[in-house]
Every structure is written in structure tokens, then in C-alpha cells.
Amino acid sequence: MSEGAAITREIFLGLCSTSRIVFYSLSFISICFFIWGIRQRLKKYYSGKSSGGISNTLGRVGELLKLSLSNMTIIRDDLYSGLTHLLVFWGFLVLFVGTIIIFFNFDVVALMNRKWTFWHGSFYLWASFLLDLFGLVLLVGIAMMMLRRAFFKPQRLDYTRLDRDPDTYSRTKYVVGDWLFLSLLFVVGVSGFIVEGLRIAITQPPYSSWSFVGRFVAGLFPEMGTAAYKVLWWTHSLLGLAFVAYIPYSKAIHMLSDLANLFFKGRVTGEVPSLSEDELDFDKLGYMELKDFTRKELLDLDACTKCGRCHISCPAVISGLPLSPRDVVLDLRDFLAVKAKTITLWDSQAGSYKDEKLVGGIIKKETLWVCTTCLSCTEHCPVFIRPLPLIVKMRRHLIEGGFIDEGVQDALINISECGNSFGESSTNRGKWTSELRFDVKDARKEAVETLWFVGDFASFDNRAVEVTKAFAQVLHLMRLDFGILYDSERNAGNDLRRIGEEGLFEELAEHNKAILDECQFNVIVTTDPHSLNTLKVDYPNLNHPVLHHTELLNELLKRRQIALKRKLPYKVTYHDPCYLGRYNGIYGPPRDIIRFIGVEFVEMPRSRRNSLCCGAGGGGVWMRGENYGKERLSNMRIKEAYETGANCLVVSCPKCLVMFEDALKGMDLDGEFVVKDISELLLEALQE
Numbered sequence: 005m006s007e008g009a010a011i012t013r014e015i016f017l018g019l020c021s022t023s024r025i026v027f028y029s030l031s032f033i034s035i036c037f038f039i040w041g042i043r044q045r046l047k048k049y050y051s052g053k054s055s056g057g058i059s060n061t062l063g064r065v066g067e068l069l070k071l072s073l074s075n076m077t078i079i080r081d082d083l084y085s086g087l088t089h090l091l092v093f094w095g096f097l098v099l100f101v102g103t104i105i106i107f108f109n110f111d112v113v114a115l116m117n118r119k120w121t122f123w124h125g126s127f128y129l130w131a132s133f134l135l136d137l138f139g140l141v142l143l144v145g146i147a148m149m150m151l152r153r154a155f156f157k158p159q160r161l162d163y164t165r166l167d168r169d170p171d172t173y174s175r176t177k178y179v180v181g182d183w184l185f186l187s188l189l190f191v192v193g194v195s196g197f198i199v200e201g202l203r204i205a206i207t208q209p210p211y212s213s214w215s216f217v218g219r220f221v222a223g224l225f226p227e228m229g230t231a232a233y234k235v236l237w238w239t240h241s242l243l244g245l246a247f248v249a250y251i252p253y254s255k256a257i258h259m260l261s262d263l264a265n266l267f268f269k270g271r272v273t274g275e276v277p278s279l280s281e282d283e284l285d286f287d288k289l290g291y292m293e294l295k296d297f298t299r300k301e302l303l304d305l306d307a308c309t310k311c312g313r314c315h316i317s318c319p320a321v322i323s324g325l326p327l328s329p330r331d332v333v334l335d336l337r338d339f340l341a342v343k344a345k346t347i348t349l350w351d352s353q354a355g356s357y358k359d360e361k362l363v364g365g366i367i368k369k370e371t372l373w374v375c376t377t378c379l380s381c382t383e384h385c386p387v388f389i390r391p392l393p394l395i396v397k398m399r400r401h402l403i404e405g406g407f408i409d410e411g412v413q414d415a416l417i418n419i420s421e422c423g424n425s426f427g428e429s430s431t432n433r434g435k436w437t438s439e440l441r442f443d444v445k446d447a448r449k450e451a452v453e454t455l456w457f458v459g460d461f462a463s464f465d466n467r468a469v470e471v472t473k474a475f476a477q478v479l480h481l482m483r484l485d486f487g488i489l490y491d492s493e494r495n496a497g498n499d500l501r502r503i504g505e506e507g508l509f510e511e512l513a514e515h516n517k518a519i520l521d522e523c524q525f526n527v528i529v530t531t532d533p534h535s536l537n538t539l540k541v542d543y544p545n546l547n548h549p550v551l552h553h554t555e556l557l558n559e560l561l562k563r564r565q566i567a568l569k570r571k572l573p574y575k576v577t578y579h580d581p582c583y584l585g586r587y588n589g590i591y592g593p594p595r596d597i598i599r600f601i602g603v604e605f606v607e608m609p610r611s612r613r614n615s616l617c618c619g620a621g622g623g624g625v626w627m628r629g630e631n632y633g634k635e636r637l638s639n640m641r642i643k644e645a646y647e648t649g650a651n652c653l654v655v656s657c658p659k660c661l662v663m664f665e666d667a668l669k670g671m672d673l674d675g676e677f678v679v680k681d682i683s684e685l686l687l688e689a690l691q692e
């Protein structure tokens with residue numbers, strides 16, 4: 005035997021052949037449990053609708069590797085928890101690969117030809133070192149996680165519900181499941197080191213310093229004999245096998261479902277799935293079935309680790325309203341687990357869900373209505389789970405059943421009768437143009453370079469119309485060739501679609517699309533991020549680029565020599581509208597324009613992807629309900645802006661503008677504080 009071949013370790017040190025047979029039999033049983041558990045998950049997913057094919061497989065694999073190996077989406081919003089997860093992830097990964105290598109060496113290669121085995125010599129020494137190092141990394145990570153759960157108790161890990169009285173629900177299984185997962189992994193790791201230490205104490209290999217943790221443990225138990233070693237070997241092995249069997253039934257499934265979710269994920273968008281014919285059976289309103297969900301949606305639900313990032317970033321939670329995206333996901337998951345008869349271990353609070361109605365029962369009507377569709381949940385979810393399309397699907401049941409807020413009901417009637425949510429005659433859509441000193445072209449009658457899709461609020465709300473006129477004047481000053489659709493324009497349908505009114509949305513989209521197809525233009529612009537979003541995301545085959553006015557203005561300012569006429573006296577802060585920022589990733593252009601104007605600029609603590617919703621989205625701007633929770637979102641946002649020391653809150657959405665102006669009326673702020681659209685600010689700076 006060569007010297008290198010002697011440097012190794014025995015896997016079954018001191019164990020008889022019967023013990024080995026028992027071990028392999030138990031391993032087989034454990035793997036069978038694992039496969040059966042995975043099978044029941046897959047069966048559940050395949051009960052759902054097809055999510056369509058996937059494209060760019062290689063790109064997806066690359067993205068999966070980047071996101072999973074770096075843990076970047078976990079680290080970005082919470083450094084402590086991100087780093088602990090990174091330690092556990094890498095620790096587990098290396099130990100898993102090590103176990104596979106050992107299996108391959110002893111149970112595959114050795115059976116073919118003993119001479120081909122490689123678990124010895126320098127390979128063995130380096131492998132021993134790495135396994136000890138990453139085993140330690142794993143234990144440190146788990147210990148830090150436990151410490152945080154036990155002592156720091158961050159708000160996002162608090163399972164208290166906002167939609168129920170404390171004595172009407174239980175979270176015990178979730179809490180037990182969380183601790184069981186961490187504890188089991190921890191005990192497997194610790195027992196592994198003890199077994200290693202005892203083996204070193206018994207065999208005294210001269211190269212034991214490579215297994216530095218095991219050697220340290222050996223020093224703690226120098227007198228332990230083979231009997232104790234065997235007991236601990238079995239303890240460690242049984243715990244390890246139990247962990248493998250436990251994975252598909254418990255919180256541990258996220259180790260696989262999250263990877264699958266990262267592979268299948270799309271771009272973070274607020275896209276809403278189309279309504280399928282069988283989705284709304286009027287006799288079964290509220291009773292959703294597995295087949296009402298897509299496979300990707302079912303996978304999304306299983307990927308949730310209850311990390312609570314969506315929970316603490318949701319404006320409903322922030323304002324104390326009865327909605328938490330985390331709880332929506334968990335309620336749906338538990339409900340569907342019962343439907344699919346999935347066996348789970350301390351990972352479900354399904355209770356008596358079997359005969360209960362989902363929409364308006366397990367998930368309350370008010371829960372669904374307080375969602376502002378701000379997309380913060382998906383933006384902050386480390387594995388890109390999308391609660392919003394699920395909420396919209398459930399809202400469709402409420403719309404069908406007529407369970408809606410009076411204000412929303414009125415808006416629906418107005419839109420269906422007049423094509424706008426204000427109930428104004430279509431002929432008044434272009435009325436604001438008569439107050440300008442120049443003509444605005446009719447894009448239906450002549451070709452224009454830029455077609456301006458104005459939107460309801462920008463056409464009819466008195467305050468928003470001021471902005472509309474300001475933007476028109478800026479375009480005129482910049483000599484841009486533009487026109488509007490006048491009375492042919494209809495509500496774009498973004499918010500209708502997101503409150504669940506799919507039928508009316510389709511009518512409007514069809515109408516607007518037909519008009520747009522008849523006009524000649526190069527690009528569409530709008531000041532309304534909601535219209536921007538739906539034109540870009542929901543309208544089929546529009547065939548023209550759609551720009552937000554901040555993008556267009558920024559381009560024009562860069563391309564043309566435009567001189568400012570005035571230095572403005574404002575210190576400004578900027579509010580990122582949800583449908584501009586999180587939905588469409590437009591963060592830079594508004595800030596570039598503010599810099600161009602040259603006013604003092606300060607960011608709010610919650611800006612860009614962390615921006616706090618104003619409360620207008622998802623039909624919020626139409627609602628008459630007076631339940632604002634602890635405080636109205638728009639009030640909170642004004643205070644946040646005011647506390648930066650700014651005297652002007654700059655916005656780039658007519659709905660945000662209206663919400664903030666409304667909030668400002670009821671607030672008693674010292675000194676002058678104004679809300680302005682970015683075009684108003686630019687116009688002021690461009691005029692004498």
C-alpha cells in the first residue's frame with residue numbers, strides 16, 4: 005500500500021456487517037420518503053394550469069447560479085440575516101457535496117475497482133479540511149439565526165396577524181416548524197463533529213490537524229471508547245437520514261423550491277394573468293380549486309420561507325391595515341395543501357380549511373381590497389414570489405359577486421358609461437387645451453412625432469390638469485411635435501385590471517388600441533405611470549415605444565441646448581411612484597431632471613425600490629372607505645418628505661399628486677410646503 009493510500013479514514017469504523025446492512029436499508033427508506041414527498045409536491049403542481057413554456061434556459065441557469073451562490077437577494081435588504089443565510093447555504097452545500105463524494109468513492113467507484121478510489125492521500129486531507137471548515141461555517145450560521153429568533157425578535161419574523169383577533173388563530177406549528185428545521189440541522193452538524201472527534205481520539209491519525217474541529221473535539225473526550233463512538237455514529241446517521249426524509253414535508257423544502265423558483269422566475273413586473281374561461285364559475289364564487297392556479301403560482305407558494313420581508317415592506321402592514329402578503333401566501337399554501345392532500349410536518353396551519361370558502365372566508369374581502377398593488381412585496385421577496393397576481397385573481401371573485409367599495413363601484417359605472425372614472429363627457433377630455441396659448445394637434449387627424457396618452461386624472465382632475473398644461477407648455481417650448489386623442493381616448497384600464505375587472509379592461513384596451521392603430525406617430529408618452537404600465541405590459545402588440553414624461557423630458561434636455569431662465573428657491577425631495585419605479589424600473593430620469601433644474605435635492609429614507617406607496621393604486625384612489633389604519637399612507641409620506649427639511653415634494657404621477665395634495669390639506673405643517681409635478685418645476689425654471 006502506498007503512503008498516500010494509508011492516509012484516509014474508515015467510514016464504518018468498528019461496525020459489523022449487520023450494522024452496515026441496517027444502515028443501507030435505513031438510507032433506502034429515507035430516500036424513498038424523500039422521493040415520495042417530492043412526488044406529492046410535483047403532483048400538486050401538475051394539478052395546476054400550465055404556466056407556458058420557458059425560454060432562455062441557459063440564461064436562467066446563469067441567473068439561478070448567480071442569485072443562489074451569492075445570496076444577494078437575501079443580503080440586500082437585511083445584512084445580518086443575509087450573511088447568516090450565506091453561511092448556512094455554503095456550509096450545507098459543501099457538506100452535501102462532500103457526502104456525495106464519499107458515497108461515490110465507497111459505493112460506486114470501490115464497487116467497480118478498489119484501485120480507482122480517491123478518498124485518500126492529499127485529496128482526503130484537503131477534503132477533510134474543507135468539510136471541517138464549512139461544517140463550522142454552517143454551525144455558526146445556524147447559531148446566529150437561532151440567536152436572532154430567540155433574542156432579537158425582528159418584526160418581520162413576528163407571525164402576529166393583522167386581519168384576525170389574537171385568539172382566533174394559531175401560529176404554533178409555524179414556530180415549531182421553524183425551530184425544528186434549525187435545530188435538526190444544528191444537531192446533525194454538531195453530532196457529526198462529535199463522531200469525528202471520537203474517531204480521531206480512537207485512531208489517533210498523525211494527520212488529524214487537517215480535521216481541525218474534529219481534533220479539537222477529540223481533545224475534549226480523550227477517554228471515550230468505541231462503544232460511545234458507535235452510539236454517536238448511529239445517532240448522527242439516524243438524524244442525518246431523518247433530515248433527508250423530512251425535507252419535502254417541511255420548511256426544509258425551500259432548499260429545493262426556492263432554487264426552482266429562481267430558475268422559473270420572470271422579471272419583477274406587475275403583470276396580471278389573463279382570465280381563463282373556467283376560472284369564474286358564478287355558482288362557485290370564492291371556492292377556488294388547484295386548477296385555478298398556474299403551476300408557477302403553486303411553486304411560488306411552496307417557495308415561501310416566511311422570511312417576512314414582504315410583510316414589513318407592505319404599505320398595508322405599515323399603516324396597520326388587515327393585509328399581509330406573507331399571510332396571503334401562507335393562507336393560500338395551507339388551503340391548497342389541504343386540497344392537494346399534501347402531508348406536511350409543522351409547516352401548515354390549515355386547521356379546518358377543508359370546507360371553508362377561500363375568497364371572503366379564509367382570505368377576507370377587506371384583506372383583498374386594501375392591497376394598493378404597489379409591488380413592494382415581490383420587489384422585496386428574495387425568491388421573487390408574486391402575491392399580487394394571486395390577489396388580483398381573488399379580487400375577480402369579489403367583483404363578480406359585487407362585493408366592492410361604493411367609490412370603486414361608481415368609478416366602474418363611470419368608466420363603462422363615459423370611458424373615464426370621473427363620469428365626464430368624453431368631449432371634455434381635451435377641454436384643458438383651450439386654456440393654452442397654442443393649439444394641441446389632434447393625433448387622429450394628422451401625423452405627429454409623439455402621441456400623448458393623457459389619462460383620466462390628467463384630463464379631468466383640476467389639480468392634475470395644472471400639471472397637464474405645464475407639461476404641454478414645456479413640450480411647446482422645446483418645439484416637440486405632439487398631439488393627443490381628444491375624445492377618442494378612454495381610461496387605459498391599468499387599475500381596472502388590477503381590481504379584477506377583466507372584462508371592462510379588455511373593452512377599453514381594444515378601443516384604445518384600435519384608435520392608436522389608426523394614428524401615425526413614433527412614440528407614445530404619458531404623464532401617468534399607471535397608463536404607462538398597462539400600455540407597456542397589458543396591451544398586446546402595441547408596436548410603439550411607450551415613454552413616461554420624465555424619460556422624454558430627460559432625453560430632450562440631453563439632446564437640445566435648453567437654457568434655464570430662473571434659479572428656483574426650493575429644497576426638494578422626490579417620491580418614486582410605484583408604477584414608475586418598482587413596476588418599470590424608472591428611477592434615474594426624474595432625478596436627472598431635478599439635477600438639471602439645479603435645486604437642492606435630498607432623498608427620503610424610503611426611496612427608489614423602497615418607496616412608500618401613496619395609497620392610490622389598485623383602486624385606492626377611488627375608494628370611499630374610511631379605514632386608513634393607523635394613519636393614511638399619503639400623510640405618512642408627506643411627513644417623511646417634510647422631515648428631510650425639503651419644502652417641496654416632487655412627484656411624477658397625477659394620482660400621487662392628488663393623494664398628496666389631499667393629505668396636505670388636513671396637515672398643519674410649519675412654513676411653506678408644496679407638492680409639484682416635475683413638469684411644473686421644469687416649466688418654472690424655463691420661464692422668466
Ligand code: SF4
Nearest residue numbers: 318375376378379381
Ligand atoms: S402589492 Fe403592495 S399593498 Fe399589495 S400585498 Fe404587495 S406590498 Fe402589500
Ligand code: SF4
Nearest residue numbers: 308309311312314385
Ligand atoms: S413571500 Fe417572499 S418575502 Fe414574503 S415571507 Fe415568503 S419568502 Fe419572504
